[in-house]
Amino acid sequence: MELWPWVSAALLLLLLAVPLSRAARFYAKLGLYCALCLGVSVVAAGVCLLRHGGRTVENMSIISWFVRSFKYMYGLRFKVQGRQKLEMDGPCVIISNHQSILDMMGLMEILPKRCVQVAKRELLFLGPVGLIMYLGGVFFINRQRSSTAVSVMADLGERMIRENLKVWIYPEGTRNDNGDLLPFKKGAFYLAIQAQVPIIPVVYSSFCSFYNLRTKLFTSGTVKVQVLDAVPTLGHTVADVPKLMDSCHQAMRATFLEISTQPQENGVAERPRAQPAQ
Numbered sequence: 001m002e003l004w005p006w007v008s009a010a011l012l013l014l015l016l017a018v019p020l021s022r023a024a025r026f027y028a029k030l031g032l033y034c035a036l037c038l039g040v041s042v043v044a045a046g047v048c049l050l051r052h053g054g055r056t057v058e059n060m061s062i063i064s065w066f067v068r069s070f071k072y073m074y075g076l077r078f079k080v081q082g083r084q085k086l087e088m089d090g091p092c093v094i095i096s097n098h099q100s101i102l103d104m105m106g107l108m109e110i111l112p113k114r115c116v117q118v119a120k121r122e123l124l125f126l127g128p129v130g131l132i133m134y135l136g137g138v139f140f141i142n143r144q145r146s147s148t149a150v151s152v153m154a155d156l157g158e159r160m161i162r163e164n165l166k167v168w169i170y171p172e173g174t175r176n177d178n179g180d181l182l183p184f185k186k187g188a189f190y191l192a193i194q195a196q197v198p199i200i201p202v203v204y205s206s207f208c209s210f211y212n213l214r215t216k217l218f219t220s221g222t223v224k225v226q227v228l229d230a231v232p233t234l235g236h237t238v239a240d241v242p243k244l245m246d247s248c249h250q251a252m253r254a255t256f257l258e259i260s261t262q263p264q265e266n267g268v269a270e271r272p273r274a275q276p277a278q
Contacts, residue, residue, distance in 0.1 A: 026216035029074070033101070036073075040066045041128035048135045057116050057137040057165060067108040075220025076102075076210075078109045082227030085200060086112040091160040091167070092230065093192040095184075095248065096202040097256060098170035099177050102211060106204050106223060107168065115166040118156070118187075139167075153187055157195040167191065171245075177213065179206060179260075181253045189241045189248075198230040199244070201252045206260035224259040228252070 044066045048059040071078070086094065094115065096107070107117070116137040124130040124140050133140075141152050160167060169191070171184035192199045203226045210221025228251060236244065 023216040026218045029218045030101075033070070033074075036070060037104075038128055041132040045128060045132045045135055048132070055135050055137060057114050057163070059136045060111060060115060061113070063132060063136050064108040064111050067104060070105050071109070074105075076105065077222045078106065078225055079222060080110055080225040080227070083110055085227045085230060086110060086166075086202075088198075088200075088230065091165050091195065091197045092200050093188050093195075093197060094166060094168045094200045094202060095171045095188050095252075096168070097181055097204055097252065098172050098175050099204065099207050100175055100211060100213070102207060103170075103175075103204070106225065110202070110225060110227070111168075112166055114164060115168055117168045118153075153191050154194070157191055160191075160195050160197060171248075177206075177208065179208065181249065181256060184245050184249050186241055186245060189245045190238065192233045193236045193238060193241060193244070196234050196236075198232050199248060200230050201228040201248055201255075202226070203228065203252050203255040203259065205256070209261065226255050226259055228255065 044063050048062050051062065052058050070076075094112075116139060117133075118139045118141060119133065121140040121142040123133060123138075139152060139156050156167060159165060169188040171188045172182040173185045174182070176182045188199070205224040207221070207223065208217075210219045211217060231244070231248060233240075233244065
């Protein structure tokens with residue numbers, strides 16, 4: 001099935017929607033984003049297969065190159081501090097906050113070499129998108145079956161060491177745009193302690209100044225990205241998971257609130273208002 005006619009139709013819809021309502025512009029841009037993801041996945045999958053012949057973490061550099069181009073179409077800028085901390089030698093677990101469908105652009109903007117993600121199993125069945133994630137070495141977890149998820153994470157811990165991999169996980173477990181961080185789930189911390197590798201927290205500022213699903217806002221904007229110092233786990237045991245999880249959550253939450261600003265109509269910036277976690 002040809003995808004480019006759909007991409008062209010989405011572009012035309014975007015142009016037609018410009019003089020229309022804010023909601024129309026929002027859905028036009030969101031539709032274009034989804035069409036781009038589908039179209040680029042087809043092209044990138046072909047390049048990955050020609051270059052490496054199948055599933056390998058090396059394909060992530062190809063996928064990253066394609067996705068990073070999206071920011072120019074949407075007028076997004078990423079201001080990154082501490083990028084060099086992600087280039088450490090050896091495996092590690094990278095954790096970051098998870099806000100929206102646009103997180104993929106932020107992830108690919110700073111993705112280090114030999115880094116794979118952990119994602120929910122449902123994404124594997126998203127056609128070309130699922131295919132390109134599979135080719136990139138993404139680990140899929142069935143969150144409905146805890147025993148299966150534990151088995152996958154145990155296997156991942158061994159592969160991290162054996163293949164010198166970095167693993168990127170969203171510890172909140174789901175997208176969250178309430179102006180604060182949700183409580184963390186334990187998987188990433190169990191994985192780091194099991195493999196005895198450091199944890200590197202990455203914090204993205206709030207998207208609410210340019211992307212807001214509730215108010216149908218979708219404009220250009222700047223995302224601040226802060227890479228925090230690595231947190232060692234050498235010598236830690238499973239008993240240390242709650243303390244480790246709490247310290248990482250506090251550090252990331254403080255950074256999130258510090259680097260996030262929301263412009264008001266008068267031009268004065270304010271912090272995003274934190275809402276109670278659901």
